[in-house]
Amino acid sequence: MKSSKSRGFQGILVICIVVLLLLANLMWMKKVQSDQALHDAEKRIVDLSSKIKVLQGSLSTSQVEQETDHSRVKTLMMRINELESKMGFSGAKDTSSALQGSPNAPPPSIVKGSTAGRGESESERREKSNEVSASFPSSVQQSAGGEEAQVVPIIIFACCRAKYLDRTLSIVLERLPKQSKVKFDIIVSQDGNDPSVKSLMHTKYANIKFLEHMEQVDLSTAGPQEQASYYRIAQHYGWCFSKVFADQRYEWAIVLEDDLEVAVDFFEYMMAAAELLKKDPTLWTATAWNDNGFPSYSHDPHKLYRSDFFGGLGWLLTRKLWQELGPKWPKAYWDDWMREPKQRMGRACIRPQISRTVTFGKEGTSNGQFFDSHLSKMVLNSVHIAWTTKDISFLLKENYDEQLRRQVEEAPLVGLHDSRATGKIFYKDHPSFKVLAQSLGIMTDEKAGVPRTAYKDIVIVQRAADRVLYLVKKE
Template identity: 40%
Template sequence: MRNRSVTVIFGSLVLWGLIIYFLISDQPVDREQETTRISTQISKLERRIKQEIALNQELFASISEVKQRKRKIIVNTYTDEKQGRNTNRIDEDKLLLKKEKKYVDNNINNNDVQQLQIEPVYSSETSYNVPIKGKLPNGSPIIAVLVFSCNRITVQRCLDQLIKYRPNVEQFPIIVSEDCQHRQTADVIARYGNQIMHIQVQPDQSDIEVPPKEKKFKGYFKIARHYGWALNHVFFQLRYDTVIIVEDDLDIAPDFFEYFLGTYPLLVSDNSLWCVSAWNDNGKAGLVDENAADVLYRTDFFPGLGWMLTRQLWAELSPKWPKSYWDDWIRQPEQRRNRACIRPEISRTRTFGKTGVSNGMFYERHLKYIKLNTEFVHFTRMNLTYLLKDNYDINFVNEVYQSTVVSFSELKSGKVMAPGAVRIPYYSRQAYKNTAKQFGLMDDFRSGVPRTGYRGVVTFFYKGRRVHLAPSANWNGYDTTWS
């Protein structure tokens, strides 16, 4: 840090020396042109010095906060041990503290990392106010929205909606992390000025070595690298406690922010949850109850596509973050650890990105038919404790296995006379896939889990009736060989 300050001072002296030289020099020089050039260099240097000061202040603040957290944990450890309380939470805090301290130390000691972070700080000269604390003065959580962008100028469509529907600038700061060095996309993002924070280019733009058989999937390796860097930056450097991840090809519903605010207390209070997602993989028109915009579910399948996570989860995942295919990696049992996500009946996001790294996989058959919610639901005024595991599991299992068993043909022909929800059993991978295709559901598995599945049950809506595509009642877990 001291070496960087010396460099800045030396640069200043050199520039002022040049100015004096040209003022006293007898050589024929276009003084107006030279003065303009020097003024430009001085302006750049001033901006850089301001960035240096801001970065140093941020690092010192991080160090101070880490020390305070350490002292607090020591006190809490003594108190809890004295009173014989459970110390699991203390252990989690210690691990998180260790991860954060390591990140701060790396930023202080690694000059190369510092240099990369100085250049592209913000897209506007107006400084963006980054809250250090995790809550507003009224106690409401601050939830950052992290937008991943690359080479789509249509990121404007996504950002326009986020800004339009954002209820509170301070509560939902928008951070755009840009990869790919795509000039046109960078220009679009820069137009938003201080309405957003723009991390202009994630530092590592080097080529990635991939196995010969996976060369055509190199894009997935770059995406994983971008995710890892940006999440480290937002959680460990900018110090946010909670983040909603959005990609640059998503539309959002009018109650997008209300949905995450309402479900936030569940995420931080129920250890069996590890994310909240705005996406329903089977949320196509005709497979959802359009009169049930307020209905939410637990799912064992990680949905993504607009999802919220905490710093605690990222501190767990970041040390082992994969080099590619991060979304399928996160669905593996070693990462999921029997935890679930919250997902809606009707999606609060919809993708408009037909082309991309996945080459439009699933888009024509499924994704373009996803229904985006239009009814504003006041989730923060609702009692959502039914989604807590202890409450949900009992009610869910009873509802599923007390429902009437029917066949697809009976349901399709309208011959089912019993009222209420119905159940279609499946006992093998192929039986599930056959039935899913008949209804138009996504029929694939990831680490043995079907999309939207909970305890093996996939719930959807068909011809005015709730349907449960369910395994036997004595189901004892997912079979990863079904993937």
């Protein structure tokens, strides 16, 4: 009996010892995990502090880059504060004070808890409100062969259409070339302070440069029936171009809007066009858009043209051209202004047969003008062409003009419904051209005396893969 009780007591004792050992092991594992978490947090703080020091030591000289670097420093400081608060540290204040004492520190206005700037003028406060919030990460692209890449900004103009902007940015990021001699910096410039756009840029796209145009718009020349929005747009464009080209690295820029989808070879096309513009002073820009890019007339993705008509909707702006246009930039209707002879000065632009952009922006300032009947029907190129490896010297004026002259001269006279492969039809003035355009289903209007897509008063319509129609103004 006693032996049985003794064995029972020993069994209970063994169970207790096993339980105690398990508890001790569990406590030891939790301690190890806690120590590791503490170690990781301390390492993260050290890494973030190092990044701040690097940023402080390499703040850029341009206004856009300075504001961007300062914003990145602020973001890093906030992350350190969050980590330290979770760990119960009190080093955040020391970090802020150390930054304020640094010779390369960001302005006091962006240091947490600062009260500096309360005595600033209204113009100074307004200038600070136009802040760049973040920069595009340089790791996204690498230069081919490892050499230093040329830096080209992609300016995306936005206002209050967050969903549109999100769609445009996602496509642009998807179609950026991963390896190129050009490094692209995306810059989103917002007119006004729509909260949905700001939230999108500060969250999902926090690593993309962000400008905010908050300046008062000059409406002194606006008529009683005019929309103020056209004045806001033009003045926003001028303000942004001035800011961007203040950065001396930028020799040319790509201009987009928040409702454009770019084609798979859009950036290749723009890079090739930029090189051609350097060789031919009679070219002043390149556009990704074909105003007559309907399915019936979009057959050859390799076909490019010269045009006297500035199409916009995805175009190239050089520093040299901005230095020319900037001092006289208009208060409204900037695109029509660029089409005027005083600005164009006989120069042409490059355009594709199949558009390299399409717009999905039915909602906007123009209230969907031409969207259902025209814009929504445009074809977007789907064939990737490595334009930077192609010879496009045929677009140089001396080559292109002679070739076009021969083609028009050799083309037989035809009727609108003639079945011959290629031909030409003469028109004498805009009313007679309009009749032809209506019959063909192409754009009928003109700007500053130039029909859309025309070059030397000739509109080229590719009716089939082997059938070209030249609409030629008779002398």
